[in-house]
Amino acid sequence: MSWLGNIKWDEQGLVPAIAQEKGTGTILMVAWMDREALRLTQETGHAVYWSRSRKKLWHKGEESGHQQIVSAIRVDCDADVVLLEVEQKGGIACHTGRHNCFYRELQDGEWVEVLPVLKDPEQIYK
Amino acid sequence: MSWLGNIKWDEQGLVPAIAQEKGTGTILMVAWMDREALRLTQETGHAVYWSRSRKKLWHKGEESGHQQIVSAIRVDCDADVVLLEVEQKGGIACHTGRHNCFYRELQDGEWVEVLPVLKDPEQIYK
Numbered sequence: 696m697s698w699l700g701n702i703k704w705d706e707q708g709l710v711p712a713i714a715q716e717k718g719t720g721t722i723l724m725v726a727w728m729d730r731e732a733l734r735l736t737q738e739t740g741h742a743v744y745w746s747r748s749r750k751k752l753w754h755k756g757e758e759s760g761h762q763q764i765v766s767a768i769r770v771d772c773d774a775d776v777v778l779l780e781v782e783q784k785g786g787i788a789c790h791t792g793r794h795n796c797f798y799r800e801l802q803d804g805e806w807v808e809v810l811p812v813l814k815d816p817e818q819i820y821k
Numbered sequence: 822m823s824w825l826g827n828i829k830w831d832e833q834g835l836v837p838a839i840a841q842e843k844g845t846g847t848i849l850m851v852a853w854m855d856r857e858a859l860r861l862t863q864e865t866g867h868a869v870y871w872s873r874s875r876k877k878l879w880h881k882g883e884e885s886g887h888q889q890i891v892s893a894i895r896v897d898c899d900a901d902v903v904l905l906e907v908e909q910k911g912g913i914a915c916h917t918g919r920h921n922c923f924y925r926e927l928q929d930g931e932w933v934e935v936l937p938v939l940k941d942p943e944q945i946y947k
Contacts, residue, residue, distance in 0.1 A: 776851045797895040
Protein backbone atom coordinates (compact mmCIF):
# COMPACT_ATOMS: atom_id res chain seq x y z
CA MET A 696 0.00 0.00 0.00
CA SER A 697 1.79 3.03 -1.29
CA TRP A 698 0.24 5.52 1.15
CA LEU A 699 2.19 3.77 3.90
CA GLY A 700 5.35 4.20 1.86
CA ASN A 701 4.83 7.96 1.83
CA ILE A 702 5.43 8.09 5.58
CA LYS A 703 8.92 9.02 6.68
CA TRP A 704 9.54 6.40 9.35
CA ASP A 705 12.42 7.13 11.73
CA GLU A 706 15.47 4.92 12.32
CA GLN A 707 13.36 2.67 14.52
CA GLY A 708 10.63 2.50 11.90
CA LEU A 709 8.28 4.68 13.95
CA VAL A 710 6.44 7.98 13.78
CA PRO A 711 4.68 9.92 16.52
CA ALA A 712 0.89 9.85 16.26
CA ILE A 713 -1.36 12.46 17.87
CA ALA A 714 -4.91 11.52 18.85
CA GLN A 715 -7.17 14.55 18.73
CA GLU A 716 -10.73 14.41 19.93
CA LYS A 717 -13.36 14.91 17.27
CA GLY A 718 -15.61 17.85 17.99
CA THR A 719 -13.67 19.42 20.84
CA GLY A 720 -10.23 19.46 19.20
CA THR A 721 -8.67 18.47 22.51
CA ILE A 722 -5.39 16.63 22.18
CA LEU A 723 -5.84 13.35 23.99
CA MET A 724 -2.42 11.72 23.75
CA VAL A 725 0.66 11.12 21.66
CA ALA A 726 1.93 7.62 21.02
CA TRP A 727 4.06 5.91 18.40
CA MET A 728 3.17 3.87 15.35
CA ASP A 729 5.07 1.48 13.17
CA ARG A 730 3.93 0.61 9.68
CA GLU A 731 1.73 -2.25 10.88
CA ALA A 732 0.06 -0.11 13.55
CA LEU A 733 -0.88 2.52 11.00
CA ARG A 734 -2.09 -0.09 8.53
CA LEU A 735 -4.26 -1.71 11.19
CA THR A 736 -5.57 1.67 12.33
CA GLN A 737 -6.75 2.41 8.81
CA GLU A 738 -8.09 -1.10 8.25
CA THR A 739 -9.99 -1.47 11.53
CA GLY A 740 -10.97 2.14 12.19
CA HIS A 741 -9.60 1.77 15.73
CA ALA A 742 -6.35 3.35 16.89
CA VAL A 743 -3.48 0.89 17.08
CA TYR A 744 -0.08 2.04 18.35
CA TRP A 745 3.36 0.56 18.87
CA SER A 746 4.26 0.34 22.53
CA ARG A 747 7.94 1.24 22.83
CA SER A 748 8.08 0.01 26.43
CA ARG A 749 6.39 -3.34 25.75
CA LYS A 750 7.80 -3.59 22.24
CA LYS A 751 4.57 -4.78 20.69
CA LEU A 752 1.43 -3.58 18.98
CA TRP A 753 -0.96 -1.88 21.32
CA HIS A 754 -4.61 -1.93 20.39
CA LYS A 755 -5.65 1.14 22.35
CA GLY A 756 -8.35 0.13 24.82
CA GLU A 757 -7.53 -3.57 24.72
CA GLU A 758 -7.37 -3.68 28.52
CA SER A 759 -9.21 -0.53 29.55
CA GLY A 760 -12.02 -0.64 27.00
CA HIS A 761 -11.05 2.95 26.19
CA GLN A 762 -10.85 2.48 22.46
CA GLN A 763 -10.42 5.27 19.96
CA ILE A 764 -12.68 5.25 16.91
CA VAL A 765 -10.79 6.90 14.07
CA SER A 766 -12.64 9.23 11.71
CA ALA A 767 -9.69 10.82 9.90
CA ILE A 768 -5.98 10.23 9.38
CA ARG A 769 -3.75 13.14 8.43
CA VAL A 770 -0.02 13.54 7.93
CA ASP A 771 2.14 16.63 8.20
CA CYS A 772 4.26 18.37 5.59
CA ASP A 773 7.38 16.33 6.38
CA ALA A 774 5.31 13.12 6.52
CA ASP A 775 6.88 12.27 9.85
CA VAL A 776 3.95 12.92 12.19
CA VAL A 777 0.49 11.34 11.98
CA LEU A 778 -2.67 13.00 13.27
CA LEU A 779 -5.75 10.98 14.12
CA GLU A 780 -9.20 12.42 14.64
CA VAL A 781 -10.87 10.13 17.14
CA GLU A 782 -13.88 9.50 19.31
CA GLN A 783 -12.63 8.49 22.75
CA LYS A 784 -14.64 5.64 24.25
CA GLY A 785 -15.26 6.09 27.97
CA GLY A 786 -14.06 9.69 27.79
CA ILE A 787 -10.69 8.65 29.22
CA ALA A 788 -7.55 8.54 27.07
CA CYS A 789 -4.87 8.62 29.77
CA HIS A 790 -3.68 5.63 31.78
CA THR A 791 -3.86 7.86 34.86
CA GLY A 792 -7.65 7.92 34.51
CA ARG A 793 -7.82 11.46 33.18
CA HIS A 794 -9.58 12.63 30.04
CA ASN A 795 -6.27 13.26 28.33
CA CYS A 796 -2.55 12.99 28.98
CA PHE A 797 -1.73 16.72 28.97
CA TYR A 798 -2.94 17.36 32.48
CA ARG A 799 0.09 19.30 33.75
CA GLU A 800 0.56 22.95 32.96
CA LEU A 801 3.53 25.17 33.70
CA GLN A 802 2.52 27.86 36.19
CA ASP A 803 5.08 30.08 37.93
CA GLY A 804 7.89 27.65 37.23
CA GLU A 805 6.06 24.54 38.40
CA TRP A 806 4.03 21.81 36.74
CA VAL A 807 0.50 22.02 38.12
CA GLU A 808 -2.16 19.36 37.59
CA VAL A 809 -5.12 20.97 35.85
CA LEU A 810 -7.29 17.95 35.05
CA PRO A 811 -9.09 15.66 37.50
CA VAL A 812 -8.79 11.89 37.69
CA LEU A 813 -12.14 10.64 36.38
CA LYS A 814 -11.62 7.00 37.27
CA ASP A 815 -9.16 5.22 39.52
CA PRO A 816 -6.62 3.40 37.30
CA GLU A 817 -6.98 0.35 39.54
CA GLN A 818 -10.59 0.20 38.45
CA ILE A 819 -9.60 0.62 34.79
CA TYR A 820 -6.84 -2.01 34.67
CA LYS A 821 -7.97 -4.98 36.70
CA MET B 822 15.21 25.32 36.83
CA SER B 823 13.71 22.12 38.10
CA TRP B 824 10.64 22.14 35.84
CA LEU B 825 13.02 21.56 32.92
CA GLY B 826 14.48 18.61 34.76
CA ASN B 827 11.05 16.99 34.95
CA ILE B 828 11.04 16.55 31.18
CA LYS B 829 12.09 13.14 29.90
CA TRP B 830 14.46 14.15 27.12
CA ASP B 831 15.26 11.42 24.58
CA GLU B 832 18.74 10.09 23.74
CA GLN B 833 19.35 13.17 21.60
CA GLY B 834 18.17 15.45 24.38
CA LEU B 835 14.95 16.30 22.54
CA VAL B 836 11.18 16.03 22.94
CA PRO B 837 8.43 16.54 20.37
CA ALA B 838 6.45 19.75 20.87
CA ILE B 839 2.97 20.27 19.48
CA ALA B 840 1.76 23.79 18.69
CA GLN B 841 -2.00 24.03 19.05
CA GLU B 842 -3.89 27.15 18.05
CA LYS B 843 -5.58 28.97 20.90
CA GLY B 844 -9.30 29.30 20.40
CA THR B 845 -9.73 26.91 17.50
CA GLY B 846 -7.81 23.94 18.92
CA THR B 847 -6.33 23.29 15.50
CA ILE B 848 -2.99 21.52 15.56
CA LEU B 849 -0.59 23.76 13.69
CA MET B 850 2.64 21.77 13.66
CA VAL B 851 4.94 19.44 15.53
CA ALA B 852 8.61 20.25 15.98
CA TRP B 853 11.35 19.32 18.42
CA MET B 854 12.75 21.07 21.44
CA ASP B 855 15.92 20.70 23.42
CA ARG B 856 16.26 22.02 26.94
CA GLU B 857 17.38 25.45 25.78
CA ALA B 858 14.52 25.78 23.29
CA LEU B 859 11.96 25.05 25.98
CA ARG B 860 13.65 27.40 28.42
CA LEU B 861 13.67 30.20 25.85
CA THR B 862 10.05 29.50 24.91
CA GLN B 863 9.01 29.97 28.51
CA GLU B 864 11.25 32.97 29.02
CA THR B 865 10.34 34.87 25.87
CA GLY B 866 6.74 33.76 25.39
CA HIS B 867 7.58 32.94 21.77
CA ALA B 868 7.94 29.38 20.46
CA VAL B 869 11.55 28.32 20.02
CA TYR B 870 12.35 24.90 18.59
CA TRP B 871 15.42 22.83 17.81
CA SER B 872 15.87 22.30 14.09
CA ARG B 873 17.08 18.74 13.60
CA SER B 874 17.97 19.42 9.96
CA ARG B 875 19.90 22.63 10.63
CA LYS B 876 21.11 21.46 14.05
CA LYS B 877 20.44 24.78 15.73
CA LEU B 878 17.85 26.69 17.67
CA TRP B 879 14.98 27.85 15.53
CA HIS B 880 13.10 30.90 16.69
CA LYS B 881 9.83 30.19 14.90
CA GLY B 882 9.07 33.07 12.56
CA GLU B 883 12.64 34.39 12.49
CA GLU B 884 12.58 34.43 8.68
CA SER B 885 8.88 34.30 7.88
CA GLY B 886 7.60 36.63 10.59
CA HIS B 887 5.16 33.86 11.46
CA GLN B 888 5.90 33.80 15.15
CA GLN B 889 3.95 31.86 17.72
CA ILE B 890 2.91 33.65 20.89
CA VAL B 891 2.73 31.07 23.66
CA SER B 892 -0.07 31.29 26.21
CA ALA B 893 0.30 27.88 27.88
CA ILE B 894 2.84 25.07 28.15
CA ARG B 895 1.68 21.59 29.06
CA VAL B 896 3.38 18.24 29.35
CA ASP B 897 1.94 14.75 29.04
CA CYS B 898 1.79 11.93 31.58
CA ASP B 899 5.13 10.45 30.53
CA ALA B 900 6.69 13.93 30.40
CA ASP B 901 8.07 13.20 26.96
CA VAL B 902 5.78 15.39 24.83
CA VAL B 903 5.25 19.13 25.21
CA LEU B 904 2.07 20.92 24.17
CA LEU B 905 2.03 24.65 23.44
CA GLU B 906 -1.07 26.75 23.19
CA VAL B 907 -0.20 29.50 20.72
CA GLU B 908 -1.44 32.42 18.73
CA GLN B 909 -0.13 32.05 15.18
CA LYS B 910 1.08 35.33 13.69
CA GLY B 911 0.15 35.73 10.05
CA GLY B 912 -2.20 32.75 10.27
CA ILE B 913 0.40 30.55 8.60
CA ALA B 914 2.33 27.91 10.54
CA CYS B 915 3.56 25.71 7.69
CA HIS B 916 6.59 26.40 5.53
CA THR B 917 4.43 25.42 2.53
CA GLY B 918 2.36 28.57 3.11
CA ARG B 919 -0.64 26.73 4.57
CA HIS B 920 -2.38 27.48 7.83
CA ASN B 921 -1.01 24.30 9.37
CA CYS B 922 1.18 21.35 8.49
CA PHE B 923 -1.50 18.64 8.57
CA TYR B 924 -2.90 19.40 5.15
CA ARG B 925 -2.96 15.87 3.77
CA GLU B 926 -5.73 13.45 4.66
CA LEU B 927 -6.03 9.79 3.80
CA GLN B 928 -8.98 9.24 1.48
CA ASP B 929 -9.57 5.94 -0.35
CA GLY B 930 -5.97 4.89 0.10
CA GLU B 931 -4.41 8.15 -1.05
CA TRP B 932 -3.12 11.30 0.63
CA VAL B 933 -5.30 14.17 -0.53
CA GLU B 934 -4.47 17.83 0.08
CA VAL B 935 -7.31 19.39 2.04
CA LEU B 936 -5.91 22.82 2.88
CA PRO B 937 -5.11 25.66 0.48
CA VAL B 938 -1.79 27.46 0.15
CA LEU B 939 -2.49 30.90 1.61
CA LYS B 940 0.79 32.48 0.56
CA ASP B 941 3.51 31.45 -1.89
CA PRO B 942 6.53 30.25 0.13
CA GLU B 943 8.76 32.28 -2.17
CA GLN B 944 6.99 35.37 -0.88
CA ILE B 945 7.39 34.16 2.71
CA TYR B 946 11.10 33.29 2.59
CA LYS B 947 12.86 35.94 0.54
